[in-house]
Amino acid sequence: MSNEMGTCVDLHCHSTVSDGVLSPESVALRAAQRGVNIWSLTDHDEVSGQKLARATAQSQGMTYLGGVEISVTWANQTVHIVGLGIDEDHPALVEGLRATRAGRAERAKRISDNLARLGMPGAYEGVLPFAGNPELISRTHFARYLVQAGYCPDVQTVFDKYLSDEGPAHEPMQWAKLACAVSWIHGAGGVAVVAHPGRYHYTQTQLAAFFAEFKDLGGQGIEVVTGSHTPHQYHEYAQVARDYGFLASCGSDFHSPIESRHDLGSLPGLPSDLVPAWQGLV
Ligand code: AMP
Ligand code: MN
Ligand code: MN
Ligand code: MN
Numbered sequence: 207m208s209n210e211m212g213t214c215v216d217l218h219c220h221s222t223v224s225d226g227v228l229s230p231e232s233v234a235l236r237a238a239q240r241g242v243n244i245w246s247l248t249d250h251d252e253v254s255g256q257k258l259a260r261a262t263a264q265s266q267g268m269t270y271l272g273g274v275e276i277s278v279t280w281a282n283q284t285v286h287i288v289g290l291g292i293d294e295d296h297p298a299l300v301e302g303l304r305a306t307r308a309g310r311a312e313r314a315k316r317i318s319d320n321l322a323r324l325g326m327p328g329a330y331e332g333v334l335p336f337a338g339n340p341e342l343i344s345r346t347h348f349a350r351y352l353v354q355a356g357y358c359p360d361v362q363t364v365f366d367k368y369l370s371d372e373g374p375a376h377e378p379m380q381w382a383k384l385a386c387a388v389s390w391i392h393g394a395g396g397v398a399v400v401a402h403p404g405r406y407h408y409t410q411t412q413l414a415a416f417f418a419e420f421k422d423l424g425g426q427g428i429e430v431v432t433g434s435h436t437p438h439q440y441h442e443y444a445q446v447a448r449d450y451g452f453l454a455s456c457g458s459d460f461h462s463p464i465e466s467r468h469d470l471g472s473l474p475g476l477p478s479d480l481v482p483a484w485q486g487l488v
Contacts, residue, residue, distance in 0.1 A: 214471045215484060217246040217271065217290055218401065218432060218457020222338030223255035224275075225346035227462040230255035231262045233470070238266035242471040244484055246273030246290055248457070251306045252342055253294035269488050274299075275401055276390070277306060277381035280419075281412055284371070284381060286401035288429070288455065289391035291487035296394035303390070306382045307341045313377050314343040320375040321348070324368065326357055345369045345376070346461065361465050371407070388423045399427035399455045399483055402434035403443055417450050427453035427483040431476055433468035434459055444477045455483035 220226030221233045228236065230247055237245045245268045247259040256272050263270035272292040278285045292299060318330035329348060332355060334340070336347040349364035358364045368375040382390075391398040400420060408416060417428075429435075430443045431454075447454045454476050458468040476482060 213243050214241045215244040215475075215482070216242045216457050216460075216471050216473075217244070217273065217399075217455050217484065218248050218275070218288060218429065219246075219460040219470060220249055220275075221247055221255045221259070223247075223252050224249035224339065224342050225344040225461060227465075230259040233460070234259050234262035234266065234268070237470045238263070238268055240469060240471040242268060244269045244271070244488055245470075246271040246457070248273035248275040248288050248290075250275050250286075250342065250344065251277055251303050252339060253292070253300070253303060254339070256294040271484060271487055272394075272396065274303065274391075276303070276387040277379070278384050278387045279379070279381040280384050280416055281408065282378075283406060283408065284379070285384070285406055285416070287384070287387045287391070287425075288399040288401045288457075289387075289394065289396040290399060290427075290455070290483060292391060292394040292396035294394070296390075299390040299394040302382065302386060309379065310341065310343050313379055314348075316377045317345070317348055317369075317375055320377065321352075321368070324375060326352065326355070348375075384419065385423055388420070388425050392424060397427055397453065397483055397487060398423075398425045399429060399453070400425065401429055402432045402459065403428050403446065404432075404435045404439040417446065417452075421450055421452070425452075427455050429457060430454040430480065431456035431473050432459055433457070433466065433473065440474070440477075444480060447480050453483040453485070454480035 221230040260270045321329040337343045349361040
C-alpha cells in the first residue's frame with residue numbers, strides 16, 4: 207500500500223493469536239522488513255497479541271494502531287468489522303470479544319462431526335495443535351489440519367470443497383451484533399471499518415441497507431484496497447466510500463507466507479481523493 211509520498215500502510219493481518227501462522231512479533235518484523243510504516247495487527251475476536259505487536263512495531267520505527275477484526279452476524283451472514291486505533295484494554299471491548307469467542311470450541315466439535323460424516327474422522331483432536339490459541343479455533347485451522355492429514359492439497363481446496371460458508375462441513379455461528387461491535391470499537395477509542403465488503407453474499411439491496419445501518423451506528427470506514435478484493439473491486443468500493451462518505455482503509459489480510467495471495471505491504475495505494483481511515487489516528 208505505498209503511495210507517492212513513500213508511506214506504506216497495512217492495516218489488516220493475522221498472527222498465531224487467531225488464524226495466522228506467524229507470532230505477533232514475527233508479523234511485525236516481516237511488516238517492517240517489507241517497508242510498512244503504518245501497521246495494525248487485526249486478529250479475529252482477540253487482542254492478546256496487541257502489546258507484543260505494538261512493542262515490536264515501535265522498536266522497528268513503525269507507527270502502530272491497535273487493531274481487531276470482529277465477527278458479526280447481520281441478516282444471517284457473517285461480516286467482519288475491523289477496529290483501528292483501539293485501546294486493547296478497554297473493559298467493554300475485552301468482555302465483548304470474550305463473549306464473541308465463546309462457543310468456538312463447541313462449534314469446532316460440530317465441524318469435526320460434520321467432517322467425520324464426510325469420511326474424515328478425528329478432526330477435533332487433529333486441529334488442536336494447529337490452534338495457537340485454544341479459545342480461537344477457526345475454520346482456517348481445520349483447513350491446515352486437513353491438508354496435513356492428506357485429504358486436500360491446499361487450504362483453498364479445503365474451503366472450496368468443505369468449509370466455505372456454503373460448504374458441507376461449515377457450522378454457522380451467531381456472532382456479535384453489528385451495533386455491539388461498533389460500540390465496543392468506539393468505546394475503546396477506535397474507528398470502525400467494514401472489512402473486505404466485496405466478499406459478502408448479500409443482494410445489492412441488502413448491501414445498501416447494511417452500509418446505511420453501519421453509517422447510522424456511527425461506523426466510519428470500509429476497506430477499499432484489500433487482499434480479498436480484485437483490482438476491479440478497488441474501484442467499485444472506492445465509489446462506495448465516496449457515495450456514503452466513508453473513510454477508506456487498506457490491508458493485505460495476510461495470514462501466512464504460503465497461503466496468502468498478498469504479502470504485507472504489497473498492495474497498491476488508495477485512490478488519492480479518498481480520506482484514509484488512519485488519518486486522525488496517527
Ligand atoms: P471462522 O472465523 O472460524 O469462521 O473462520 C474464518 C476465516 O476462514 C477467515 O478469516 C478466513 O481466514 C478463512 N476463510 C473463510 N472463508 C474462506 C474461503 N472461502 N476461502 C479461504 N479462506 C476462507
Ligand atoms: Mn482469517
Ligand atoms: Mn475477514
Ligand atoms: Mn482478516
